[in-house]
Amino acid sequence: MSSFAALNGAYTSLNAQRIALEAVGQNISNVNTPGYTRQRVSLEAITGGTQPTMTGTARGIGVRVTSIERLGDVFAENKLRSQTSSASRLEAVAGSWRLLETSVKEPGEKGLAAGLDTFFTSWQDVANRPDDTAAKSVLLGNASSLVASIADSYRAAEGQWVATREQAAAIADDVNTTAVAVADLNARIRDAQVSGVPANELIDQRGVLLTGLAALVGGEVRTRTDGTIDVMVGGNALVRGDQTYAVAVHGTSSLAGLTTAGSVPDDGWGSHEGPPRLVWAASGDTTGATGGRLAGLVDTLATDGPFAGMAASYDALATTIATEVNALHSSLPGHDGVTRDFFSLAPGLNPALGLQVAVTDIAHLTTGVPGEVEGSIASGISKLTGARDLWGGAVVDLGVSTRAAVRRAEAAEHTRGIAESQLLSHTAVDLDEESVNLVMYQRAYEAAARVLTTVDEMLDTLINRTGVVGR
């Protein structure tokens, strides 16, 4: 064995400790980088390659860096992604309910309940003074403002539906862009691994994108042997290696289109027909995505979703109020002998939008027995409760559903938080630990340098001082 082997051993150690220090430095640099996974240098002793000789046995002659490991946890990552996908879906649903709830303005003096009560009690004033034109004018004014506020409320729900529909389309674009970025990283990671270049940072970047993708559309991540991953949504690939398959949101883009859609035709919905749904852009088949914000938004756009449900409540309210008031108002002829409806529903429009006050002249208002100052009809109308009960029920349903949706979203977010903290607990950088490592590798580096000096002095003794005895 060479006398200089120890020098080389010290050199390998210096080299290895330096690389390890660099890795620690990289960890410390990225302590706040989102998605960064801490790295650790794996060291391995170099086994002795020489044959036993007269002067000694075979022994190791140094250390080498085998790899820079990424201390990730694929299971924790998968768990976080699946929790993120369900939490995002529930959050999207809860957000829609909350949005709808703020447009209802109940309980309070500005809601529809107040408008309904005002309308019906003004019939009592007319019943008290059937000959009083002021009371009748007030009644017609209150009726017009009730009709307007029903239509406004309907339009608010419709506007929120349309905004959500546009948001869903925008998120589908976002999903496609992210999928392309993941496929691109897949290709780069594969190339890096083939050429033996470390790809840890690329994998971290891809992890961040995958979590974002899970929040948008859910999906399942499958790792392949060449380092690339596939993202499967509803059993089909969104990303396969460096290939992507685009998604799109098909279906009607207006609430009216949804309510008049009817049942599925034999040859399926067209891309602008039927309820909004997430499909594969190439085939038009539904993806069957069950998680992510996009699935949540598509849920809220459905016929039984919050917006369509509320719009149906407004329609039912308009129909009920028109039916019950008209039934009484037209039960007797007016003062001019003509039987009239109080409300009319414009054909070709939703009841909530088509509701109109048919009586525009106070002389055409039927208050009771014609030819007399009598208010039996007005009094009867003032006691109608069908519309008011209907609206009360709709508000309660809205409140209960919103509360349930928000609670589910909160619970899911809590679970997601736990999954995230588990992943962070495993992968994030701990500064104390890195500081200890820093000291450890620094000491090792110093010690290796000392070995070098010692061997150097030893050789000095051998080379420069041997054979000079007595000189």
Place this chain on the structure above:
Amino acid sequence: MIGRVTQQGLQRASLVQLQENISRMAQLQERLTTGKVVLRPSDDPAATVDAMRLRADQRATAQYSRNAADGDAWLTTVDGALGDALTSLRRARDLTVQGANTGSQGPSSRAAIADELRATADSLLEVANTTYLGRSVFAGTSTQPAYTTTAAGTVTYTGRTGAEVLRQVSDTTSVRVDSAGSDVFGVDVVDANGELVRDASGEAVGMSVFSLLREVAAKVEAGDEDVSRFLGDLDSRLNAMLGEVGSVGTRHKQVLQAQDTIAARQITLTNQVSSVEDADLAQTIVDLQIQEVSYQAALGATSRVLQPSLLDFLR
């Protein structure tokens, strides 16, 4: 490797906890500034229903209050009119008794009695056509005055029997606020020409109080020996009026009681709405204080936990 605590994990956890803390603060602050516990249906769906129902009750009660005030005015008018009518009718009865003493009266004094009787009839007719806000209180739901005089000097009652003017004073009670003129003042039985229908002895078969007084006046003027035979008719008319005064008084009392009940109910409802919707100020302020303390504690703890690391101690 659960239990490994990292800087990033600590930061996230601190942020989440601070966020929760401050969102609770915001909620309490919203309660304090609005003074309401239930701001959205989802805050408390059951309380929302209660609040909506109570508000509907409040509006209905306000309407009942207006109805009762209107009913009160109607009944006061009717009551006053009946009082005037009674005074006039009593005077007419005195005059009739006076006119019956034929022996002691000359033609001129009989004529004076007859004139006063006719004047009383006119004033009674005016009372019978008393209006409140343009509507005749004795004519039911008719748009016309209660009594109109015909060319023949008789009267026609325009009110429709059975058509009552009602005021709703509670969910279940309506009170009649008019008075049927035909019951109080009577109706004339007339032929096609508007003349009173008379039997074989020349007596009218049915007369209103107005025609009765005119008939008495005519008989007194003519020196009829037996004017006192009309006293029975006058007394029955007086009794009818007294009965109506009693009935109006009872209904008036009912309306006044309803007004009291409504006033009490309005206060109760206001309290109930407030107890369902409004925030308990004292409790909310205390809650907010506690929340503030815990938020400050969380901030303090976070600042201490995030600061130190081993780097502070390595030299």
